Amino acid sequence: MSYTYDYPHYAVTADIVVFTIRDGTLQVLLVKRGAAPFKGRWALPGGYLKPDEDLEGCARRELEEETGLAGFYLEQLYTFGAIKRDPRERVITVAYFALIRSDAVSLRPATDVVGADWTALDALPPLAFDHEQIIAYARERLAAKLDYSTLAFQFLPERFTMRELHAVYETVLGKPLDRRNFYKKMLASGELQETAESRLEGAHRPAAVYRLRHPGEVRITR
Amino acid sequence: MSYTYDYPHYAVTADIVVFTIRDGTLQVLLVKRGAAPFKGRWALPGGYLKPDEDLEGCARRELEEETGLAGFYLEQLYTFGAIKRDPRERVITVAYFALIRSDAVSLRPATDVVGADWTALDALPPLAFDHEQIIAYARERLAAKLDYSTLAFQFLPERFTMRELHAVYETVLGKPLDRRNFYKKMLASGELQETAESRLEGAHRPAAVYRLRHPGEVRITR
Numbered sequence: 001m002s003y004t005y006d007y008p009h010y011a012v013t014a015d016i017v018v019f020t021i022r023d024g025t026l027q028v029l030l031v032k033r034g035a036a037p038f039k040g041r042w043a044l045p046g047g048y049l050k051p052d053e054d055l056e057g058c059a060r061r062e063l064e065e066e067t068g069l070a071g072f073y074l075e076q077l078y079t080f081g082a083i084k085r086d087p088r089e090r091v092i093t094v095a096y097f098a099l100i101r102s103d104a105v106s107l108r109p110a111t112d113v114v115g116a117d118w119t120a121l122d123a124l125p126p127l128a129f130d131h132e133q134i135i136a137y138a139r140e141r142l143a144a145k146l147d148y149s150t151l152a153f154q155f156l157p158e159r160f161t162m163r164e165l166h167a168v169y170e171t172v173l174g175k176p177l178d179r180r181n182f183y184k185k186m187l188a189s190g191e192l193q194e195t196a197e198s199r200l201e202g203a204h205r206p207a208a209v210y211r212l213r214h215p216g217e218v219r220i221t222r
Numbered sequence: 223m224s225y226t227y228d229y230p231h232y233a234v235t236a237d238i239v240v241f242t243i244r245d246g247t248l249q250v251l252l253v254k255r256g257a258a259p260f261k262g263r264w265a266l267p268g269g270y271l272k273p274d275e276d277l278e279g280c281a282r283r284e285l286e287e288e289t290g291l292a293g294f295y296l297e298q299l300y301t302f303g304a305i306k307r308d309p310r311e312r313v314i315t316v317a318y319f320a321l322i323r324s325d326a327v328s329l330r331p332a333t334d335v336v337g338a339d340w341t342a343l344d345a346l347p348p349l350a351f352d353h354e355q356i357i358a359y360a361r362e363r364l365a366a367k368l369d370y371s372t373l374a375f376q377f378l379p380e381r382f383t384m385r386e387l388h389a390v391y392e393t394v395l396g397k398p399l400d401r402r403n404f405y406k407k408m409l410a411s412g413e414l415q416e417t418a419e420s421r422l423e424g425a426h427r428p429a430a431v432y433r434l435r436h437p438g439e440v441r442i443t444r
Contacts, residue, residue: 001228002227002228003226003228003229003230003231004224004225004226004227005224005226005227005231005233006223006224006225007223007233007257007270008225008231008270008271008272008273009225009227009231009232009233009234010231010232010234010271011229011231011232012232012234012303012314013226030317048229048230049230049232049303049314051230051305051312052229052305053305054303054305055301055303055314076300076301078278078298079301079316081234081271081276081277081316082241082276083274083276084274090273090279090333092234092271092316094301094303094314097441121384126278134299144442145396147370148369148370152296218367
């Protein structure tokens, strides 16, 4: 089948940057390409837009086909359209990002790829296309949004301690954060609800267990 | 000339939401369409991506062709790709937004349009395509970014008083802001530099005149 148009049209794809925290590091989900170009190289999950799906639908379908992951919070990140970003022809890609708890899922790669795995952001292999650039941009956005939204809670189970939340922020931002100020700021945000539960953490007295006041949504906190 | 591909390709456009403040209201730049579809209706400036330009280059070229405006800070907003957003065929549009001082420019519409003008956001006529939705999204982003960046200063001349800055924020956010808190927050941001100049405003004592410490760039303030 062929498609003919009377002015230039472009291939459109969606690519997805899925972040998780594993082994105390920020990691990203990569797939190993099964076909040219960049066959055998690691890349972001993603693929071509179909005529009957919207952009986010394309991102969700490709993510599920290539990694088995479904049902996560996705946010549109940025659209990359540099002229030579694909060696075959001009491809405009709409990038999305997602945050998940990797301990709650298992990867089941299917179409087009020969593997899917988590990789630490500070140990990325050479990637296909401009995917390093897309990941760098996603990381920047993620770090910025931590400061003014409840995005980081996507990395945590429904119930968590302040110490766990603090560890998430330190891991994503890649720097130590004063514990006392952090606790104060989080409690002042109005987003946390203390539960009746408490938990032993190390040699300390039992730690309060919190949950989000509005779970299941990402909220802007100012 | 015709273009043939062996899988679906899409028309790609850039549309630009240009905000200004005029007569104490937040206004947006619209063009009157000279051709079908929606001939004679108001729309955002924008048009088709050419093979030899990147996405932002397309936005800048279309903005200049249709309105005469050039050389402004542009930021990618969001990509809209709903299946039926254009009645002719599927068109993916990458939306940009810009903030300018309307008193510093004059409009000179050229190709494809029969007019260009500023319209208050609370008095928009019916628009072509999904342009109401794009403008609503741009306004939301603009209001959010006021809180954590120096974006609003794009609306002001190089030198300004605290009263003028306060008026910009109130106009964009569409609500009164406590003057004393606002002044305090702005002075604490570290982005302002007091000049040797002062200015008479109404019946008050002379007001200090400020400038940005880093003019010509939009900075994230936290």
